Amino acid sequence: MQPAERPERGCVGAVIVAAGSSSRMGGVDKLFLRLDGVPVLVRAVRPFCETDLVGEIVIVCREKDLGLLWDWQREYALTRVRAIVVGGASRQASVFAGVRALSEGCSLIAIHDGARCFVSPAVIGDAALTAHRTRAACAGVPMRDTVKRAGESGVISATLPRDDLFLAQTPQVFERALYLEAMAQAEASGMDYTDDCQLVEALGQPVTLSKGSILNFKLTTPEDLCLAQALAAGEIQWGDPV
Secondary structure (H helix, E strand, O other): OOOOOOOOOOOEEEEEEEOOOOHHHOOOOHHHOEEOOEEHHHHHHHHHHOOOOEEEEEEEEOHHHHHHHHHHHHHOOOOOEEEEEEOOOOHHHHHHHHHHOOOOOOOEEEEEEOOOOOOOHHHHHHHHHHHHHHOEEEEEEEOOOOEEEEOOOOOEEEEEOOOOOEEEEEEEEEEHHHHHHHHHHHHHHOOOOOOHHHHHHOOOOOOEEEEOOOOOOOOOOHHHHHHHHHHHOOOOOOOOOO
């Protein structure tokens, strides 16, 4: 039987990962910085609250941040956040902690980086619809720059064709049963993946790209933060974020 064209409202459970160390941000905890008065993490969660396919949200964080995040859940009326849980020793372990906190009624799982604070409801929805049709989806955008391969000396050894190269983003959305099967295999084989798509790809399951956005960048360096602050304050107008 073919799946319905559109998944049921509220069938997506979102896991927002906010348990990292922000090591490349010079020691600044980027998720707790405020952009035009609103914390980065809150900006990342809000679009999931505005997407009718998302029924519930779990935030994964460090233990010391639990109280603050519950305060924000109330202050910013993030009513779809049903749980805030402590992450594990790796990204894979942290995501799994979040997945375990979702209700069993969530047939699709959307995994998103808390540092991608300009994700739009349209990007989330397209990833969910794609996963509904194909079992696994990853938001992405085509490479715009020329890609070079170089050795340790910095000498260019090859120019890669970019027609089939994409930058992977989040959300990455998976059929719940598929994710759990992939996680069981990873644990059995002792594998610890830094990318959720890799976890599923290891099963031999193809992952289909969905429509990402150049605005859906990850805050990683201080330079990213400068751009984010300008966007949040309306100093840069990039038009439709999709």
